[in-house]
Amino acid sequence: MLPVPGKRRHFEAKQMIIREMNSTAGDHAGGKMYYVKVKTSPGECKEWPWLFVKLYEPPIVTSVSRVEFKGLKKMKEEYKLVTF
Numbered sequence: 001m002l003p004v005p006g007k008r009r010h011f012e013a014k015q016m017i018i019r020e021m022n023s024t025a026g027d028h029a030g031g032k033m034y035y036v037k038v039k040t041s042p043g044e045c046k047e048w049p050w051l052f053v054k055l056y057e058p059p060i061v062t063s064v065s066r067v068e069f070k071g072l073k074k075m076k077e078e079y080k081l082v083t084f
Contacts, residue, residue, distance in 0.1 A: 010041040011051070015081045021056075030059035033070070037081040050075035054084060 015037040021030055038051040054071035061067060073084060 009044060011038045012041075013037070014039050017081060017083060019083065032057045033083075035081060035083050039078075048074035048076065050078050052081065052084065 013036050017035040019033045019035070021033060034053075034055040034057065036053045036055070038053055040049050040051065042049075052071075052073040052075065053069075056068045056070050058065045058067075071084060
């Protein structure tokens with residue numbers, strides 16, 4: 001099933017892990033990494049009902065330094081949330 005342009009999707013966060021990044025972490029000096037397990041709405045995405053999403057929040061969020069989407073894993077079955 002291909003997504004319909006402009007169609008709203010409904011997701012529900014089920015679990016989250018937050019990791020503090022230390023000031024010597026290279027590209028991610030300071031800030032936080034969020035790992036979120038998400039359930040899609042029934043009937044919207046039958047092939048991938050579970051998603052793992054990774055987001056990076058810098059120590060100071062500005063128009064130049066914003067929250068960044070870092071990764072997505074699609075899951076056919078529910079699994080325990082892990083960092084990736």
